[in-house]
Amino acid sequence: MAFLYDTLLQEFGKRAISQVPVPTQISDNLKFSQRPYQQEAFQRFILCHSENFAGKPHKPLHLLYNMATGSGKTLVMAGLLLYLYEKGYRNFLFFVNSNNIIQKTKDNFLNPQTSKYLFSNKIVINGKEILLKQVDNFDEADDENINIKFTTIQQLHTDLNNTKENSVTYEDFTDKRIVMIADEAHHLSSGTKNGNLFGSWEETVLKILHQSFDNILLEFTATLDYESREIINKYKDKVIYKYDLSHFRTDKFSKEINLVRSLYDEKERVIQALILNLYRQELATINNINLKPVILFKAKKTIKESEQNKENFHQLIEEFSETMLGKIKKTSTVPIVQKAFQFFEAKNISLNDMVKRIQTNFREENCLSANNDSEAEKNQILLNTLEDENNPIRAVFAVQKLNEGWDVLNLFDIVRLYEDRDGKDGNPGKTTLSEAQLIGRGARYYPFALEVGEDKFIRKYDDDISNDLKILEELYYHTKEDSRYISELKKALVETGIYEDEANLETKQLKLKPIFKKSDLYKKGYVFSNKKLPKNFNKVNSFTDFNINKTNYRHQLSSGGGRVSSVFFELENPVSFDEVIKTRDVELKNIPKHIIRHALGQNPFYYFDNLSHYFPNISSLSVFIEDKEYLGDLEITFTGSYNRLQELSHFDYLQALNGLLQNLEADIKNNSTEYEGSEYYPQPIHQVFRDKEIRVAKGNERAKGQEELVSNESWYAYNANYGTIEEKKFVELFSRRFEGFSQKFENIHLIRNEREIKIFDKYGRAFEPDFILFCNQKREEQLTFQVFIEPKGTHLIGYDKWKEDFLKVIGNEKKSIKIYTDTYKITAVPFYNYGNENEFKRALESTFEI
Numbered sequence: 001m002a003f004l005y006d007t008l009l010q011e012f013g014k015r016a017i018s019q020v021p022v023p024t025q026i027s028d029n030l031k032f033s034q035r036p037y038q039q040e041a042f043q044r045f046i047l048c049h050s051e052n053f054a055g056k057p058h059k060p061l062h063l064l065y066n067m068a069t070g071s072g073k074t075l076v077m078a079g080l081l082l083y084l085y086e087k088g089y090r091n092f093l094f095f096v097n098s099n100n101i102i103q104k105t106k107d108n109f110l111n112p113q114t115s116k117y118l119f120s121n122k123i124v125i126n127g128k129e130i131l132l133k134q135v136d137n138f139d140e141a142d143d144e145n146i147n148i149k150f151t152t153i154q155q156l157h158t159d160l161n162n163t164k165e166n167s168v169t170y171e172d173f174t175d176k177r178i179v180m181i182a183d184e185a186h187h188l189s190s191g192t193k194n195g196n197l198f199g200s201w202e203e204t205v206l207k208i209l210h211q212s213f214d215n216i217l218l219e220f221t222a223t224l225d226y227e228s229r230e231i232i233n234k235y236k237d238k239v240i241y242k243y244d245l246s247h248f249r250t251d252k253f254s255k256e257i258n259l260v261r262s263l264y265d266e267k268e269r270v271i272q273a274l275i276l277n278l279y280r281q282e283l284a285t286i287n288n289i290n291l292k293p294v295i296l297f298k299a300k301k302t303i304k305e306s307e308q309n310k311e312n313f314h315q316l317i318e319e320f321s322e323t324m325l326g327k328i329k330k331t332s333t334v335p336i337v338q339k340a341f342q343f344f345e346a347k348n349i350s351l352n353d354m355v356k357r358i359q360t361n362f363r364e365e366n367c368l369s370a371n372n373d374s375e376a377e378k379n380q381i382l383l384n385t386l387e388d389e390n391n392p393i394r395a396v397f398a399v400q401k402l403n404e405g406w407d408v409l410n411l412f413d414i415v416r417l418y419e420d421r422d423g424k425d426g427n428p429g430k431t432t433l434s435e436a437q438l439i440g441r442g443a444r445y446y447p448f449a450l451e452v453g454e455d456k457f458i459r460k461y462d463d464d465i466s467n468d469l470k471i472l473e474e475l476y477y478h479t480k481e482d483s484r485y486i487s488e489l490k491k492a493l494v495e496t497g498i499y500e501d502e503a504n505l506e507t508k509q510l511k512l513k514p515i516f517k518k519s520d521l522y523k524k525g526y527v528f529s530n531k532k533l534p535k536n537f538n539k540v541n542s543f544t545d546f547n548i549n550k551t552n553y554r555h556q557l558s559s560g561g562g563r564v565s566s567v568f569f570e571l572e573n574p575v576s577f578d579e580v581i582k583t584r585d586v587e588l589k590n591i592p593k594h595i596i597r598h599a600l601g602q603n604p605f606y607y608f609d610n611l612s613h614y615f616p617n618i619s620s621l622s623v624f625i626e627d628k629e630y631l632g633d634l635e636i637t638f639t640g641s642y643n644r645l646q647e648l649s650h651f652d653y654l655q656a657l658n659g660l661l662q663n664l665e666a667d668i669k670n671n672s673t674e675y676e677g678s679e680y681y682p683q684p685i686h687q688v689f690r691d692k693e694i695r696v697a698k699g700n701e702r703a704k705g706q707e708e709l710v711s712n713e714s715w716y717a718y719n720a721n722y723g724t725i726e727e728k729k730f731v732e733l734f735s736r737r738f739e740g741f742s743q744k745f746e747n748i749h750l751i752r753n754e755r756e757i758k759i760f761d762k763y764g765r766a767f768e769p770d771f772i773l774f775c776n777q778k779r780e781e782q783l784t785f786q787v788f789i790e791p792k793g794t795h796l797i798g799y800d801k802w803k804e805d806f807l808k809v810i811g812n813e814k815k816s817i818k819i820y821t822d823t824y825k826i827t828a829v830p831f832y833n834y835g836n837e838n839e840f841k842r843a844l845e846s847t848f849e850i
Contacts, residue, residue, distance in 0.1 A: 004063075005242050007055040008044055015798035017043050024669055025086050025125045026079040031118055034075070035457065037243050037251065041065060041076045042083065044240050049087070055237070060209050063240045064185060064219040068248035068497075069437075070407075070444035073220045074108050077181050078118040080218060084179050085146055086125055089216070091138050092148045093168075093180045093208075095156050097187040102150050104384050104407070105183065109148060110134055115388055116407070127603035127662055137168045138176055153188065157204045173211035180208060185219035189231055222440075245440060246497025252458040254443045255412075256474045257499045259489070260334055261481040266417050267316060269478045270297070271328055272337055273413040274358050277394075279340035280412055280471060281361075282347065287469065289448045292394065293412045294386055296442065299399045300418040300431065303371040309417050310369055310397045317362050322351040336471060343468070367395040386410055387446070400434065411442040412472075416479040423488035432485070436492035442475050443498050452532055455766065463694045463755050465507065506698050508705065508722055510754065511691045516717045521749050521774055521784075526682035526819060527689075528786055528826050532760045533678045537616050542629035543664075546614075546671040550633060552585060553663060555656035557640030557648075584638045584645045588631050591653050596625050599657035605665045614668055636660060675764025680826055682819060688756050694722060701725055709735060717751040726791040727752075727770055730832045734773075737841065744848070745775035745785075759788065761806040769807075769828070782821060785848060788828035797831060804831045811847055 002010065008017065020043035027034065034042070048056065048063065057063065067073050081092055094109075096102060107114045110132055112121065123130045123146075131145040141147035149168060151159070159167040172178075182188055188202050209217045224239070225231045248254050262269065277293050284291035297313065299306035329341050329351075344354060368379055385391050387410050396411075422429030428436070447456035450469075454460070461470040479485070493499030516522055543550065588596065600606040600621065608621055618624050626632045636656045638645060696702040705720030706728050715738055721731055734750060741748055751772050758766050769788040777783040788807060792800060810828035817824045829843045 002055070002236075003239050003242070004048075004055065004057065004237050005044070005239055007053075008047060008240070011053045011055070012047060012051075013798075015801075017047065018799060020046055021670075022046075023083060023086065024666055025082050028669065029082050029120050029123045029125070030075065030079055031120055032072075032075060034079070035072065035253070037247070038072055038076055038079070041067070041241050041243070042079050045080055046083070048240055057237055059213050060215040060217070062209060062217045062219075062238055064221065064224070064235055064238045066221060066224045066239055066242045066244065068243060068245040068254075069222040069440050070254065071222075071243060071248050073183065073222075074105065075118055077183075077218070077220065078109065081146065081148075081179070081181075082123070082125065084216070085130065089177055089179050090143055090145070090147055091141050091176050091178050092146065093156075093178055094148055094150050094183070095153050095180070095205075096183040097153055098184075099152060100380065101183060102152060103380050106134070106150055107384070115385060122604055124604050127605070127658060127665075129604065138172045138178070141176070153182070153201045153205070157201050160204055160208070170207065170211065173208050173215065175212075177212060177214040178208070178216075180205070180215070180217045182217065182219045183221075185221040186223050186225065188219065189225075189234065223437075244497050249443075249498055249500075252462065253445055254459075254498060255445055256459070256462075257439060257443060257493060258336075258474050258476050259486060260336075260476050260478045261486055262332070262334065262478075263481050267312075268328065269415055269480070270313065270316060270417075271324055272332060272334070273415050273476070273478050274362070275325070275328060275337060275340055275354070276413060276471070276476060278354060278358055278361070279343060282349065283343065283468060284448075284472060286347070287450060289450075289472070290389070291446065291448070291472070292387075292389075292391075292410060294394055294396065294408070294410050295413045295415060296396045296398060296411055296438075297415050297417055298435070298438065299397070300420075301399065303399060305418075306369065306371050306397050306399050310367065313362075313367065313395065313397075314364050317359055317364075320355050320359055322355055325351045325354055336476075339468075361394050366392045367397065368393045370396055370398045383408075406441050407444070408442065409444050409446045411444075411475065412446075413476045413478060414439065414442055416477070419480045419482070421482065421485040421488065423484065426484075426487065426491070428488040428492040432488050432492050435489065436496055436498075439475065439477055439493060440496055440498045446472065448472065454532075460755075463692070465693045465695055500697070504698055505695045506703060508694050508696055508703070508720070509691070510694055510722065511719045512689060512717055513714075513719055515714050516749065517686075519747065519749065521747055522686050522689075525685045525774065525784070526824065527685050527757060527772065528680040528682055528817060528824060529757045529759050530680050531678040532675050532764045532766065535672070535674055535676045535764070537614055537672075540615055541617050544629075546668055548664070548667045548671065552635045552637040553656065553660040554637045554639060555652075555659055557638055557644045557652060580642065581639060582642055582645055584648075585635050586638060586648070586653075588634050588636070589626070591636075591657070592650070593625060595650055595653050596631070596657060597621065599654055599661055600625075602658065603661055603665070606661065614672060634660070673763040675760075676762055677760030677764060680815060680817060682817070682824075689717065689751055690756075692754060694754070696722060701728075704728075706731060713738075715748045715750055717749055721752055723752065723770065724791070724793065726793050726832070726834060729834045729837075730771070730789070730791040733832070733837060733841070737844075741775065744778060746778055747784075748775040749773070759806075759810075761802070761809070765802065765806075767803050767806060783823050783825060785825050785827060787844075787847060789844075790831055792831040792833055794833060794835060797833060800831075807831070811843075814847075 017040060022034070022039055022042050026042060045063070049061070065073065065076060067076070094105060096105070108116050108118050111117055119132070123132065133145050133147050135141055135147045135149050137149065138147065156168070160170055182205070188205060205217065209215050224235065260272070262272070264272065273295050277295055280293045281291060297309050299309055328337065332338065368382055370379060370383055382391060382393055384407055386393055386408050416435070422431045445457060445459065449456040459473045461467045461473055464470070490499065490501050494501055540546065604610065611624060612618060615624070618630065624630045638648065638652070638656065701724060702722050705722055707720050710716040710721050710731060711719055713735065716731070721728060738748070751774070753769055753772055755768055757772065758768050760766055769790045771789040773787040773789055775785050788810060790803060790807060807828040807830055810826065815826045817826065827847050829840065829847050832840045
């Protein structure tokens with residue numbers, strides 16, 4: 001039997017899953033936009049909840065999300081909560097293993113003043129504002145809002161099995177539909193592992209679940225034990241989504257991990273980390289990135305050790321000097337440390353300046369201990385808001401308390417202040433495994449962007465490893481040089497999926513050929529792309545500008561009509577004239593205006609300040625109601641018996657208008673976007689395409705450069721093509737077709753786009769075509785074609801369909817842009833795929849027809 005996540009893929013396919021619409025009650029009511037994998041988490045649940053398929057879990061529904069540390073599991077919880085509210089659920093029980101996480105989650109769900117609050121200012125579902133209410137038990141719950149009880153699994157177990165006043169009881173779950181949400185759910189399976197559920201937390205949870213057929217249990221964990229047969233047997237039909245650290249890292253949502261090993265003692269390792277901390281801060285500042293990098297100092301076992309570390313650190317900062325820095329500058333062989341000193345020199349930041357800035361940054365009041373429970377709770381707000389501008393903390397001292405439930409984005413250095421190891425036979429010990437877990441928490445990406453339209457939340461310099469800003473995408477773990485320990489730590493990190501051992505990577509030099517650098521295209525030519533801009537709604541003057549069809553909204557009238565008939569013998573009486581279902585069209589202009597205004601007033605989407613965002617050219621609600629370009633030309637088709645249609649009431653009008661407005665709201669939101677692509681603009685080619693270093697996995701297809709084909713071809717701009725198999729097949733095709741091209745065109749240059757050029761579609765979605773082809777028409781007029789080309793493997797064609805649609809739009813438009821006496825024609829062709837090569841050849845040739 002396959003895992004549930006594979007069953008869903010086999011049943012529906014990746015493309016079908018990706019096309020499941022995420023309801024507006026999720027997307028509109030979450031403060032943060034959803035990443036693609038978070039959307040897939042919703043889409044998978046919607047399919048599992050609403051569709052029937054072979055292998056669908058039985059009720060009561062029990063599912064588990066195995067999602068990486070830092071991937072936003074709490075946002076997924078919040079979205080599912082909104083979805084299930086709309087499906088009729090009102091009562092939610094959140095439980096976890098520690099008080100520490102409970103407090104953090106309460107803030108995320110209930111406190112709009114915190115930076116990590118998950119919801120919009122107002123939660124509006126089906127046109128009505130919904131409140132989030134914390135309850136102690138479900139007797140306090142109401143049927144209009146979202147009721148949440150927060151507790152630990154230990155407290156829940158105690159309350160249910162030792163009943164006391166005002167505590168939750170098993171009876172609370174017998175007559176109510178409950179959604180249970182368990183975070184860090186790997187703690188809930190001790191009974192399964194031991195082979196005995198009796199009296200365990202796990203038994204308590206399962207007993208609650210089975211109090212009602214309609215209850216739902218949603219578990220979330222980053223660490224599911226796939227090595228345990230008992231755990232696999234329990235969860236095989238429950239793991240709805242597996243998005244582990246390896247996926248998270250591969251999708252570029254994490255920092256990269258670097259191990260900084262040296263023979264320095266603890267004090268000098270600390271100084272080295274302080275130098276890199278200052279380097280990151282200064283580098284971020286000159287690039288207008290608001291960053292306050294944090295260092296974590298890790299003790300091995302005891303709070304006493306950590307307290308001594310903190311005391312030693314304050315002493316070091318007090319005595320900090322140019323001599324200490326000078327020693328590191330003279331003796332460190334770590335390349336990034338030397339690069340930092342070169343940066344300081346270039347920016348005229350002296351050793352004395354460095355001393356003063358480091359002493360200011362790491363004053364005693366800017367350092368925090370997070371060791372025992374009382375300290376962790378007391379400092380919870382500071383620990384969970386380290387990224388906030390008004391949070392002064394620059395250094396955190398800890399033993400074990402931050403290995404679980406800690407959210408931090410601006411941690412860039414972890415300094416290991418001990419030197420022994422507990423591994424055996426080359427395998428990592430318990431301490432090393434906990435260190436790997438801590439590193440995984442620190443690997444959360446700090447979001448930044450240098451320009452509008454750039455994705456803030458993913459790594460940008462994987463293919464440009466010499467870029468100075470790459471250090472803002474890396475976490476450094478500072479430790480004593482010890483080959484056995486490093487080997488064990490690497491093994492632990494690789495197994496988590498957050499680390500790529502540098503021994504498995506190789507650096508490739510990607511260089512523009514001298515012949516290309518001498519070409520007119522490189523020296524004088526331009527490449528055209530566009531930018532992501534906030535959507536300009538000023539041109540919106542009607543519903544049709546949002547592609548909204550003015551079809552009638554159909555509303556079924558309620559009716560008391562009915563009949564009684566015998567099960568076996570009695571024939572039903574003929575239907576009377578009054579009971580025949582008829583329809584009646586009513587134009588909105590014939591519905592009293594005060595009823596329309598009342599319907600608009602019930603839905604915050606139609607408040608004038610929000611409405612004018614989408615329709616900036618309406619001057620008042622009256623215009624929106626009366627103008628034929630908006631509501632004034634709409635009709636409602638009422639369906640009901642003849643008598644009901646003759647006596648339409650104000651309440652009937654209001655009910656129908658609510659339905660119409662909800663549909664209209666969904667259409668407007670689905671057909672609008674907050675961003676769009678700008679017009680094309682030129683950049684000199686010699687400023688865009690350049691020599692660079694890239695890192696690729698040894699033995700991977702991308703490690704092969706196709707030099708035997710491209711190195712001696714004048715039409716290929718780079719010395720190698722470190723691309724996919726499909727990209728190489730395309731270059732082979734172009735090589736075969738080049739002779740025919742050269743008869744029609746001159747100055748032909750094919751450039752592999754190594755993340756230098758982005759184009760944005762009408763929804764503001766970013767796309768980086770793999771190749772750009774330039775060629776000049778052989779005639780008097782100077783006409784240069786710029787053609788976007790994207791080879792695509794068969795398994796990705798459906799998933800990336802929007803990109804091919806975008807290429808077709810560009811190809812159909814064939815925009816002409818004149819610069820001085822030169823004309824550029826911007827065009828594109830549909831995806832290249834080896835299986836459709838002949839079709840692609842015809843498309844490529846036809847794109848040059850003018």
